[in-house]
Amino acid sequence: MTASSKRIHLAVYDTYADWETGHTTAHLTQRGHRIRTVGPTAEQPVTTMGGVRIQPDMALADLSPEDSSLLILTGASLWDTGDDLAPFAEKAREFLAAGVPVAAICGATAGLARAGLLDDRAHTSAAAAYLDGQPGYAGAGRYVEADAVTDGILITAGPTEPVAFAREVFALLGAYKPDVLDAWYRLFHDSDETAFPVLMAAAERGDA
Structure with missing residues (x-):
């Protein structure tokens, strides 16, 4: 496997929920994958929900599916307070259309729901009612009460299941x-x- 094919892209933005992807990124790194952080811009640091400042490796606009083996979208308060993170959901659409996996946890599932990306795929989230309240969401019939769900190349999980989320990622990538x-x-x-x-x-x- 080439270095490029093992590159994992982790979306980072203000209020990013630090704890949700720690298992995933730590163990993928141990398995030889390279983690690159992707922010709204590469110049402006972001501050996580835990108060940690991260300088993104690259800007979202510069990310192409062909350069990645996975896009990870984390939870964040910003998913629930406006459309600031909508470009990340649109990047997920681009990845899925290109056949490149996307893994979304917690609030990121709401962003995918608003973008219509869960309407035709089995998925989970914090709770069915959480997604039911998202404008444009028409995927209630595909909602699964489970810790984490993989449907093809899309992984979803709720906020309390970082370990199950990591398990699904490892399984999908064959880690x-x-x-x-x-x-x-x-x-x-x-x-x-x-x-x-x-x-x-x-x-x-x-x-x-």
């Missing part, structure tokens, strides 16, 4: 073999101590 991914999820989501030896054995074999 871990199925048995190792199962052990990873059991350890980080369920605190199942029996999963630890499985991960250690996989690491020794070069599977993790």
